[in-house]
Amino acid sequence: MPSGAAAKRVMLLAGLVMVALLIAGFVVGAIGSQMFGTSRFLDQPAIHLPPQPIFPFSAVKESLGYSDYPSKDKAEAKPTADAEHPPASEASGHESGAEEEHHFTPLPVTQFAITNTLLSAWVASLVIILFFVLGARKKAMVPGRFQSVVESIFEGVLNFASSVLGPDMARKAFPVVATIFFFVLFNAWIALFLVPLYQAVGFGSGGLWDFKLEAHLIRPAGTDVNMPLALALVSFVFVEYWGLRVLGLGYFKKFFAFGNLLRGRPSGLIDVFVGILELISELVRIVSFTFRLFGNMTAGEILVVMITFLVPFVANIFVFGLELLVGLIQAVIFAGLTLVFLSLAVHHEEH
Amino acid sequence: MVELGINLPLLIAYLVTFVILLAILYQFAYKPLMGAMDQRSERIQEGLSAAERAREEAASSQAAIEEQLNEARREGQRLMDQAREASQRFRESEMERARQEAEAFAERARADIQRERDAALEELRAGFGDLAITAAERVIRRSLDRQAHEELITQVLEEGESLRRG
DSSP: OHHHHHHHHHHHHHHHHHHHHHHHHHHHSHHHHHHHOOOOSSOOOOOOSSOOEEESHHHHHHHHTOSSOOSSSHHHHOTTHHHHSOOOOSTTSSOOOSSSTTOOOOOOTTOOOEEHHHHHHHHHHHHHHHHHHHHHHSOOSSOOHHHHHHHHHHHHHHHHHHHHHOHHHHHHHHHHHHHHHHHHHHHHHHHHHHHHHHHHSEEEESOSSSOEEEEESOOOGGGSTHHHHHHHHHHHHHHHHHHHHHHGGGGGGGTOOOHHHHTTOTTHHHHHHHHHHHHHHHHHHHHHHHHHHHHHHHHHHHHHHHHHHHSOTTTHHHHHHHHHHHHHHHHHHHHHHHHHHHHHHHTGGGO | OTTTTOOHHHHHHHHHHHHHHHHHHIIIIIHHHHHHHHHHHHHHHHHHHHHHHHHHHHHHHHHHHHHHHHHHHHHHHHHHHHHHHHHHHHHHHHHHHHHHHHHHHHHHHHHHHHHHHHHHHHHHHHHHHHHHHHHHHHHHHSOOOHHHHHHHHHHHHHHHHHHHHO
């Protein structure tokens, strides 16, 4: 009885704190500051699609358009980095509006720099590796709690693959499909944990007190079009590889269907046309894969950042719930479509 | 393209990241997990078939025990019948023997009695003859009155008695 009452009191207290934070957030957020004239808690976030470089620092400076990087910044701490990576001086020199808020020049197509999105992808990869390697390490016959969680996730994905491909093919395709699944899933979920860092940590101008964030240290990898594109290419190559391996060169008959035409049947024209459509749809998959994931992740990130800007502190809880779901759905879709395309490529001969 | 953020080295970096992740996961997670799961399902399969085998074995041994039990029961029945028969035979033969013995005994007793009686009769006859002769002698010798007769007879009888006794 006393413990129940205490629990009830704690719940009530938590609820009151939540409401208080919600009201406070509303007052200091963007809407409240317009209405009541309070000072804003956060600056208006700028939305930019390209990822920002965080290393080497010459690339950071260049993308932010600084010729002389302000002091009191992390970048200044390691000036030696410039020696290793001589500044690529072609593009981007001309835009130099330092007064302009969130001035930012994207990386040229061929210039390499480690970006905030790549860093977050690495963080996600490390988390995945830790999770699975720790889960798979002991191999006890009767699994412990953590091991059985990892194994049941593993088994769930394997069963999902089996239901699409059948048990034999599923075992072969499993590693790549599961890695795609976990990569998408963990990147989406890690992003939610990293959102506070997104708004707080990075490179910028100004001193300690009037610091203006201009390049974020970390940003969800899904919001970088290169990550979905890389996964889409992996999925595409994977599907084509298995199609070729299972059906041999006959796999290409699907795309270049000249058989009936060469035998002099006029209906062969239709086959050729269908083959061309197949070829196009095969290639369009890359684009659709890429932009489905990119769009969802970017929209989620923008939503989170905007809600944080409008009503800081706790209003994001609901968005976070939504984003958890979106991350899971995107992972299931990416892995599931790969499986479906794979099964189409492998079983094409039968119809 | 640039506004979207497409960057060739970055794309390659992601691909490399993915491939490294795949390799590490394959080596340290998928293979051991798959192996463990296969091993476990194999173990379970084994256990199931062992249980099946044990059940079959139990059923067959149950049948064997039943068979043995029946055998033993039949054997016991047979032995009991045999014993009962033997005892019956023994009793009959014993009874026969007893009866014969008893009969022989009775026969012998009867013969003894006969002989004793014959001897007694003989003796008695001899005695009575003498007695009668003695009594007759006395009767003849004395005057005959009733009183005297009575006394005489009594005397003779007493003498005969004492004679017999002697």
